[in-house]
Amino acid sequence: MTRDTGNRRKALRANPAPPGARRGGESLTARQSEMLDMAPTGACLLSEEGLVLEANRTAAGLLGLAKGSLVDRPFAGFILPEDRDRFHFHLRQLLQFGLPQRWDLRMTAEGRESFWSRLEATAAWDGDGPALIRLFFSDITDAKQAEQALIDTNEFHTQILACVEEGLVVLDKDLKYCLWNPVMERITGLPAEQVVGKHCLALFPGFRKSGVYRLFERALAGEKCTMESAPLSMFGMGTPGWAIRRISPLRDFRGEIIGVIATLTDITDIKHAQDHLKQARDELERRVDERTAELKQAYEALQTESLGRREEEGNYRRSLATSPLGIRIATADGKTLYTNQALLDILGCESMEELCAVPFSKYYTQDSYRVFLKRFRKRLRSGNLQPDQYAINVITKHGEVRHLEVSRSLTLWGGKREYCIVYHDCSAREQAEEMRRRIEQLRIYHRQELSQFGRLAAVGEFTAAITHELSQPLSAIANNAAAARRFLSRPRPDRAESLAALREIIDNASRAGAVIRRFRSFMLRKELHRRSIDVNRLVADTAALIHHETDHRQVAVNLDLWPERLTAMAGKIELQQVLINLIFNGCDAMRKVAVPLRRIDVRTVPKGAGEVVVSVRDNGPGLDEQVKGRLFEKFYTTKAGGLGMGLVVSKRIIEAYGGRIWADNNATGGTTFSFSLPINAGKGVAR
Amino acid sequence: MNAEAIVYVVDDDEAVRKSLDRLIRSAGFAVQTFPSAREFLSCPPPPGPSCLILDLKMPEITGLELQEALIAAGRTIPIVFLTGFGRVGESVRAMKAGAVDFLEKPVKEKTLLESVRRAIDQDARHRKQAGELNAIRKRFARLTPRERDVFRLVITGMLNKQIAFQLAISEKTVKVHRARIMEKMEAPSLAALVRLAERLA
Numbered sequence: 001m002t003r004d005t006g007n008r009r010k011a012l013r014a015n016p017a018p019p020g021a022r023r024g025g026e027s028l029t030a031r032q033s034e035m036l037d038m039a040p041t042g043a044c045l046l047s048e049e050g051l052v053l054e055a056n057r058t059a060a061g062l063l064g065l066a067k068g069s070l071v072d073r074p075f076a077g078f079i080l081p082e083d084r085d086r087f088h089f090h091l092r093q094l095l096q097f098g099l100p101q102r103w104d105l106r107m108t109a110e111g112r113e114s115f116w117s118r119l120e121a122t123a124a125w126d127g128d129g130p131a132l133i134r135l136f137f138s139d140i141t142d143a144k145q146a147e148q149a150l151i152d153t154n155e156f157h158t159q160i161l162a163c164v165e166e167g168l169v170v171l172d173k174d175l176k177y178c179l180w181n182p183v184m185e186r187i188t189g190l191p192a193e194q195v196v197g198k199h200c201l202a203l204f205p206g207f208r209k210s211g212v213y214r215l216f217e218r219a220l221a222g223e224k225c226t227m228e229s230a231p232l233s234m235f236g237m238g239t240p241g242w243a244i245r246r247i248s249p250l251r252d253f254r255g256e257i258i259g260v261i262a263t264l265t266d267i268t269d270i271k272h273a274q275d276h277l278k279q280a281r282d283e284l285e286r287r288v289d290e291r292t293a294e295l296k297q298a299y300e301a302l303q304t305e306s307l308g309r310r311e312e313e314g315n316y317r318r319s320l321a322t323s324p325l326g327i328r329i330a331t332a333d334g335k336t337l338y339t340n341q342a343l344l345d346i347l348g349c350e351s352m353e354e355l356c357a358v359p360f361s362k363y364y365t366q367d368s369y370r371v372f373l374k375r376f377r378k379r380l381r382s383g384n385l386q387p388d389q390y391a392i393n394v395i396t397k398h399g400e401v402r403h404l405e406v407s408r409s410l411t412l413w414g415g416k417r418e419y420c421i422v423y424h425d426c427s428a429r430e431q432a433e434e435m436r437r438r439i440e441q442l443r444i445y446h447r448q449e450l451s452q453f454g455r456l457a458a459v460g461e462f463t464a465a466i467t468h469e470l471s472q473p474l475s476a477i478a479n480n481a482a483a484a485r486r487f488l489s490r491p492r493p494d495r496a497e498s499l500a501a502l503r504e505i506i507d508n509a510s511r512a513g514a515v516i517r518r519f520r521s522f523m524l525r526k527e528l529h530r531r532s533i534d535v536n537r538l539v540a541d542t543a544a545l546i547h548h549e550t551d552h553r554q555v556a557v558n559l560d561l562w563p564e565r566l567t568a569m570a571g572k573i574e575l576q577q578v579l580i581n582l583i584f585n586g587c588d589a590m591r592k593v594a595v596p597l598r599r600i601d602v603r604t605v606p607k608g609a610g611e612v613v614v615s616v617r618d619n620g621p622g623l624d625e626q627v628k629g630r631l632f633e634k635f636y637t638t639k640a641g642g643l644g645m646g647l648v649v650s651k652r653i654i655e656a657y658g659g660r661i662w663a664d665n666n667a668t669g670g671t672t673f674s675f676s677l678p679i680n681a682g683k684g685v686a687r
Numbered sequence: 688m689n690a691e692a693i694v695y696v697v698d699d700d701e702a703v704r705k706s707l708d709r710l711i712r713s714a715g716f717a718v719q720t721f722p723s724a725r726e727f728l729s730c731p732p733p734p735g736p737s738c739l740i741l742d743l744k745m746p747e748i749t750g751l752e753l754q755e756a757l758i759a760a761g762r763t764i765p766i767v768f769l770t771g772f773g774r775v776g777e778s779v780r781a782m783k784a785g786a787v788d789f790l791e792k793p794v795k796e797k798t799l800l801e802s803v804r805r806a807i808d809q810d811a812r813h814r815k816q817a818g819e820l821n822a823i824r825k826r827f828a829r830l831t832p833r834e835r836d837v838f839r840l841v842i843t844g845m846l847n848k849q850i851a852f853q854l855a856i857s858e859k860t861v862k863v864h865r866a867r868i869m870e871k872m873e874a875p876s877l878a879a880l881v882r883l884a885e886r887l888a
Contacts, residue, residue: 286780293776471771472700475793479706482796486713501709508702 037067046133050075050091053132062117062139064110075135080106080114087119094123095131104140116144167243167264170250175200175216178259187243187266215247219260224248241268319442326404326423327439328360336360337418346404346425348397365401368392391426402426407436437548444545469515473508480504530657532680533575535566535604535612542579543602553587554595560603566612568677570657578650578661582616582673585646589620589671607676611659615674622665631663650675691735692807696720697727697753698742698769703792707740707799714800716807724748724756732762736814738787738806740799743770743777751777754784763813765806769794823883829871837864841877842884 033056036043042059044052052070060067063078079087083105090101100122107117120136161168161181170179176199180192190203200207200216207213215225227245243264250259320327326343330336336356347363349355361369372392379388387409393401405424410417422436484501487494543550543557550557583600590598601617623631632651647661654661654675661675694716698704701722708718721727725748727739739757743750754766765787770777778789787809788802830838840850847865851858874880 286776289776289780467771471792472703475769476700476702476706478793478796479703479710479799483706483709483713486710497709497713501706504702504706504709508706511702 041136041138044070044075044135044137046075046135048095048130048133050088050133059137062109062115062137063107064112078107078109080108082106090119090121091133094121094133098123098125104144107137115139116141167266169262169264171200171216171260171262173220173257173259175213175220175260177203184264187264212245212247215245216260216262219247219249219262220257222249222257241266242271243267316442320439323439325436325439326425328419328421328423330360330419330421332417332419334360343423346396346402346423347394348400354397363394363396365393365395368394438552441546441549441552466515470512473512473515476508477505477512480508530569530571532567533570533572535568535614535677536561538572538575539579539602539604539614542576543583545576546580546583550583550587550600553598555587555590555598555600557583558599558601560601562604562606562612566604566606567680568612568657568659569680570677571653574653574657578653578675579614579616581646581650585673586616586618586620586671589618592621593619606679610679611676612679613674613676615672617666617670617672619670622669623663623671628663628665632661692811693717693719693733693735693737694803694807695727695730695737695739695764697722697724697739697745697750699723699745700742703742710796710799711740711803714803716803724750724753727753728756728760732764736807736811738765738767738803738810740767740769740803743768743781751781751784754781754786758784763810765809767799767802767806820886823872823886826872826883827887830868834864834868834871837861838868838872838884841865841868842881 037057042062043056044059045054052073055070076084090103094101102120104118106114108114117137118140122134124132167184167187168181172178177195180195225247243266245264247262249257250261252258321340324342326346327340329338339352389407391405403426408421411420480501484498487497586600599619603615605613607613632647651661659677663673694711696707704720708720711718741750767787768781768789771792781789787806847858847861851861
């Protein structure tokens with residue numbers, strides 16, 4: 001043993017023995033042993049090496065072994081391996097310095113889970129013999145768990161405070177700060193140490209003026225208060241911002257008020273977001289207004305446009321309704337959409353509802369239906385969409401069998417397939433044939449009118465674009481002209497300014513001209529197709545095309561064609577359109593002329609070397625000078641149902657092909673409309 | 688005619704801008720033109736009466752946006768809008784925001800110059816009123832705190848005696864204050880003083 005050991009021994013002796021401790025080396029009397037066994041704590045006597053020398057019953061119970069079998073076992077064996085180092089550390093401390101040790105560690109025992117144990121160790125020294133260790137231990141698992149729960153709860157609360165996204169403040173009854181959470185630190189830039197324990201007014205003198213102090217006092221009196229939109233500047237900070245303050249009394253578990261708790265929600269971002277939102281809403285509202293105005297304009301334009309169309313359609317419908325032929329319009333699957341009076345009469349029905357009460361095929365005789373079906377299937381297979389003609393027998397409501405000739409054609413109306421079916425009661429065959437042709441013609445005419453509307457819409461779009469492009473140079477011209485006039489009419493005219501203004505006028509006039517040229521070339525390129533046209537043939541074809549219509553109007557059309565071939569570069573459809581338009585105009589003009597005098601002469605003649613002139617001469621009343629001057633004006637018309645677009649479109653077409661169109665009153669009465677076209681070079685007048 | 692008045696023109700189309708410049712100059716106004724709203728905004732506000740002729744449809748910042756920016760900046764310059772094709776929605780919005788006129792291009796000389804005159808007059812009137820109010824405020828600022836107390840009571844029509852009682856001072860002192868107030872506020876009579884007070888309020 002070293003000198004240290006001697007010192008240690010002295011230290012041990014000077015120490016009073018803990019209660020229940022015994023001198024080492026002493027053997028226990030039976031009574032003492034019994035008393036020790038009764039003790040509620042486990043007690044062991046260990047050797048310096050940590051072997052159990054003696055143990056009481058409680059110790060044996062705690063360790064799950066019989067009292068006797070504990071002897072000579074190392075006590076460390078009952079300690080959880082992780083905690084053994086600590087056990088040995090404390091024993092070393094005890095043996096080295098003689099200081100009683102007290103510590104907690106986890107122990108294991110036979111037949112039970114590890115448990116927390118509180119160990120108290122004292123050393124006993126007797127003479128020069130080896131040291132003995134008295135070790136008392138007890139199961140403190142319950143206490144430990146309670147302690148841990150408490151720690152957990154505390155940490156939980158601390159964590160809650162750390163995680164709260166709002167500023168949280170607690171003041172005691174004297175309105176001194178008790179709690180200042182991290183959010184408050186962040187908002188105000190003041191650390192909790194500088195705040196806690198201080199009186200609120202000492203820290204923030206502004207509270208009295210801003211009313212916060214008053215709210216604290218009211219909260220102490222038991223009232224809950226909210227302060228919307230409190231400026232953050234009340235904390236004496238420069239940063240602008242806003243917060244909602246909620247201030248409530250803080251009560252203990254008895255419900256007594258022990259202070260004030262206040263939260264502070266930073267709503268600066270929300271406020272900004274609201275501002276942005278408001279801006280966005282205003283912007284949206286503005287756009288909606290604009291769009292509404294645009295839509296309104298578009299709607300008005302559409303209405304103007306469709307008015308004309310409706311009128312045309314009305315005419316069409318009237319002629320269907322009064323036709324002596326039975327007419328039915330049906331969907332692709334046979335559902336009847338429209339029937340005219342003639343068909344109702346043929347089938348002996350009172351109304352369309354009555355007719356539609358049964359599928360149309362029910363009117364067929366059985367034989368007819370079989371033939372019809374076969375035919376129909378065959379056509380479906382072949383995909384033939386040409387107008388179809390066949391004969392059927394039908395049974396009328398009155399039980400009569402009638403022989404009908406049927407002409408059925410497929411139309412595409414608004415993108416939908418529809419059938420237009422014409423029924424001709426054969427007793428009036430001739431008349432029906434005539435009607436069928438008329439209707440066909442009307443439909444051609446109608447289609448052409450529609451194509452004109454398409455053009456009209458295009459004209460409208462161009463007009464809008466041109467208006468915009470032209471308004472700038474026109475503004476400049478108008479302003480400069482006005483300025484020049486003013487400079488010149490001064491008592492001392494300013495020549496320099498006036499000249500400059502005139503120069504600007506010239507520049508802007510040519511700018512406007514360029515705009516117009518650009519648009520014109522654009523329109524031509526986009527719309528017109530040219531090919532070599534035999535003008536004589538075109539006139540003849542067109543006259544044949546509308547033959548039924550002119551016949552119907554009881555107008556004789558006389559062709560006077562140049563004996564040689566005349567060709568021009570133009571579009572066939574467009575030229576036909578112009579010609580039809582002129583001929584129909586002529587027919588319209590002769591409405592009040594006696595039938596034998598209704599006559600239209602169409603002539604073709606070459607003019608000079610380079611032009612061919614087509615003229616359409618009628619026998620009508622002729623044109624007033626006033627009307628004549630406005631013939632080619634858009635929307636100008638003398639007809640009741642007219643649009644005032646026919647001649648405008650005609651003029652545009654003819655001029656696009658490099659020709660002219662004009663009207664003259666005939667010396668003998670009536671009007672001649674003429675147009676010229678340049679003759680196609682090379683193929684011009686073929687000899 | 689209006690030597691000190693200045694008419695600003697903001698239009699992105701050079702030809703239009705130049706022609707407006709010439710036309711308005713021919714009517715005797717000084718003119719300054721800008722090709723964009725941005726350049727106009729960077730120009731310092733004028734000392735004298737002015738108005739702004741503004742094209743509605745411009746790239747980048749439109750006429751309406753410039754109007755908003757001016758209102759936001761507290762610049763109360765009267766605006767005459769010009770537009771290629773007027774839209775109801777935009778014109779209503781411009782007029783609501785205080786535009787003097789909303790004219791469609793090409794605008795008639797007479798219409799334009801009348802609008803400009805009206806706008807300049809409006810601005811001159813506005814400036815005059817603002818100037819007067821400023822002068823009255825300056826005069827009021829010269830009053831001592833005690834004189835202001837007396838001033839407030841005098842204009843309610845109280846007698847010197849009543850004022851003296853109210854302020855717990857002698858009637859003679861009130862008289863002295865009163866004389867100083869009339870002198871400092873440059874009011875020839877009590878009625879004039881009351882009118883000044885009304886404008887201050």
